[in-house]
Amino acid sequence: MAVAAGALALTALAVPAAQADDVSGDTKISNVVVNGGKPVVVGATAAKNVTVTFTATDDSGIDWAQVILFHGPNVDKADSGAVANSKDGTAKCTKVDATTSKCTSTFTLEPRYNLINKVAGTWKVWAVAAAKDGDYLQKDNVKSFSVQRLSKLTTSAKPKPVKKGKTVTVSGKLSRANWESGKYSGYSGQAVKLQFRKKGTTTYKTLKTVKTNSTGALKTTVKSTADGYYRFSFAGTSNTPAVNAPGDLVRVTK
Template sequence: MRMRATLAAVTGALALSAVVVPAAHADDEPSTASVARTAESFAANGPLDTVIGDTKISNVVVNGGKAVVLGTTTRKTFTVSFTATDDSGIDWGQAILWHGPDFDHLDGGAVADSSDDRAVCTAVSATTSTCKSSYTVKANTDLLNALAGGWKVWALAQGTDGDYVQKDNVKGFKIQRASKLTVNAAPEPVKKNKTITITGKLSRANWETEKYAGYTDQAVKLQFKKKGSSTYTDVKTVESGSGGALKTTVKAAQDGYFRYVFAGTSTTPAVKATGDFIDVQ
């Protein structure tokens, strides 16, 4: 059986060695903020949200604000950027992507940036820097189907004066299984007011089998655009059946295009079928 490398494997030295919480100021309470977190304690407990001083993180953007959509064997590199501010300027920053109910209970692991190092922080003023990291994920080797959906960003930034901010969940984003949708209107040509059957299929990437599989029990809209028009209108809603199959009937009223439209879910992006022309005589 082929071995699969899941993101959970990255929770070892790859991710943890990149995260070292700086020691706090000497006048802070030693029982709390002044205790530096080691890789071992990070692995056992996960980081807690902490703010020491005036350091701030804002404007977190993952993949340009879009979901990360992967087909069956897609390899995708995307960026995470954030703004870090401190009155003394920014020394360094770091971001880790993770999946699970909370950082103490990762069900899919975490991944550090592709270079297994700190983010690249570029000063834009004496107090502000833009920090960026890149991440590369390959669907069929790094992901399980159960990991599709909501992911979160853990981030840390430290000022040159030792102040720092650390957040478990500073931004949410989605990693999704790519979707496909087809449509076919038949028979054609067809006489006016006769019944036509509109079939199709809704499917999505299965990262574990490296194939597309039917997406069942999903609401899909049937739409129609008359010949010469640029606008589709809703006709009815159809639920995908076994194997993602779609099937319904309508009366042939005029020449035009039928298509199915899927609005998407948290794990699967929206998709529209290419319109199929029906010739009504």
């Protein structure tokens, strides 16, 4: 239902045929930036507003411009997407000089509407700019960007305190936003680093790599050496951002 809603939003918009790039004249689109150049990370329930900025140029000046966000091979075959929040879906373009305009559009990505789990990953920006002399440029993908499911990671180290040289058991869980259930689900089969920072220092060092089980849980053991903080660290994937768990302090006694 969420994907259908996104697809309907795209097909309902009156835009030129979008199967391939098309250009007439000297119109150009450049400097496309999505979300300030950062991945778009969305939690389990809250909607996320995403701003896209770009430059449009033509020797006669820019009449109007529009961008659409979508997931899929092209905008016609998108399985989800978003049209700008403006009343007519076009960008707000501000004239810089006789040939150049700076344009901005804001979009909303929302779990269970235009976000379901399978559309996490690479999204694209479809764009069109129309000039005052009738020239235009249409591009199926002027920019690719990442839409990710927010990740969470925990660490618990026991016992506290522990005698020097004895075993410390470190457990935790890696989870990420489930856009369909509105909750956080365990992320299975992922390599996660166990790291240690000696008390009084600022740098974590990796002790070993552990894989999450079928529920996203982590559990491993190490020998205690000194007072310090244990944490798990996940490097991230294309559809899930990197995350470090807060360090858990374990004091060592003789």
